Amino acid sequence: MPIMLLRRPDDILPSEITPPGVYEDRRRFIAMAGSIALAGALPAGKARATTPSPLGPIVKSPLSTVESQTAYKAITTYNNFYELGTDKGDPALNTHKLKPTPWAVRIEGLVNKPRTFGIDEILKLAPLEERIYRMRCVEGWSMVIPWVGIPLATLLKLADPQGSARFVEFISHYDKATMTRGVLDWPYNEALRLDEARHPLTLLAVGLYGEVLPIQNGAPVRLVVPWKYGFKSGKSIVAIRLTEKQPVTAWMKAGPSEYGFYSNVNPDVDHPRWSQATERRIGEFSKRKTLMFNGYADQVASLYTGMDLRRNF
């Protein structure tokens, strides 16, 4: 709380702070699903009157969508996190393979102030915001996820990128001893153009549903780029590298004809093997139409003015 009050007092209207009770309720609901009898035995009042969110105060963001949020259970049990297993249920079962503490993120390459941020420092760089974003997977399904994080731009500014820097590469944690071998060229890497990385929508996420980011969702810190297919948002990031040349990413190496550098959500450009025109929102029965830039066209279309998005897929 004090950090936020020092920085941007106007932003922190009491009404905007998500009451911890809301999250407490959610957690209680999840616990209840596991054991109705136990939860039922707890006095309701007692369950509410507990500690605030483990991440501290969280500010709501005008960039959030008002669509109904995907269930916590679905977000945390249906994951593409190949380091922890290639089946969608695997990551939640293999959380012991990744230790999120201690953790540090190096910022290196074409920056004037290369440095390493501990995870605790990242949590204090800026007021934590709740960003409720749509997430569209390249496989044709989508979710609405209440992330908690800070704009990536904040971090980049502190590192002071050099004039020649044009791209930002994100390198994920990889432990050869315990994690998946083969399938992709490890460690996982992803990249954005510098202007994409600096875009206000681009988030460095540290939490989910007001809680510390679960391992299977990319703990302790991951990228979230809501207008691109999910795989562009690297998980469990250990290094952020600014470069002049466009990095070759893990999926580009794995399938250059199927996964391009940009990978913007685009209903008109199909994956070579399946259509991207529609998607199934997890929890819904019928499919819905996929929106250009995943519905963020108003905010991001200008980044791609004059570009042939069919060629730059």
Next chain:
Amino acid sequence: MTPGKTSLAAIKAALFLLCLTPAFLLWRGLEMDSLGANPIEALTRSTGEWTLRFLLITLMVTPLRKLTGWHWILRLRRMLGLFAFAYGTAHLTTYVWLDQFFDWEAIARDILKRPFITIGFVALVLMAPLAATSSNFAIRRLGGRRWQALHRAIYPIVLLGCVHFWWLVKKDITWPLIYTVIAIALLGLRAWWREQERRKQLAGGYLPQQPQYQGKVIKIFAR
């Protein structure tokens, strides 16, 4: 070891229930909402994999019979083949109904445009005449030799099934690879047997010393 009429009936009944188990578990999973965050995908994926598994199990009957001498297991093959078709039909149904929700235009586009869907669809279409001619009546009507020739369509069908699965997965091809290796082994074994038989015949002294099944029609239904 040849079971009597009653034991064979009991074995068939038990096998029937066993073959229904995956369907039952899927149904219960749907009802209890335990198929994960994307139950429609789980259902489509599972029925598809069971189709491929049943095709492979069906193809295992003949090698198993030759290796063990249990000729009676041939009597179980029809049921296994029909279950492959049933799971295949369920697979297509989940796609048409739950995945595309009877959007025939989108389905037609998919079949024409997506090679992996084209191949899966072709495989299922090829299975239909096999399922339709699985009755004793059809075997008699077609004549054993023609019936057998028709039912060799299972060889390309199983390979199409493997390719369909292989092209569908995003990156981790472990399971498509496993199924394909099994399919190739089962088909390779047949090719090898055939070659051995051909050589034997070419070598001249082709004297059937024991009951020969090669090239003969074996009655697979009880009279």
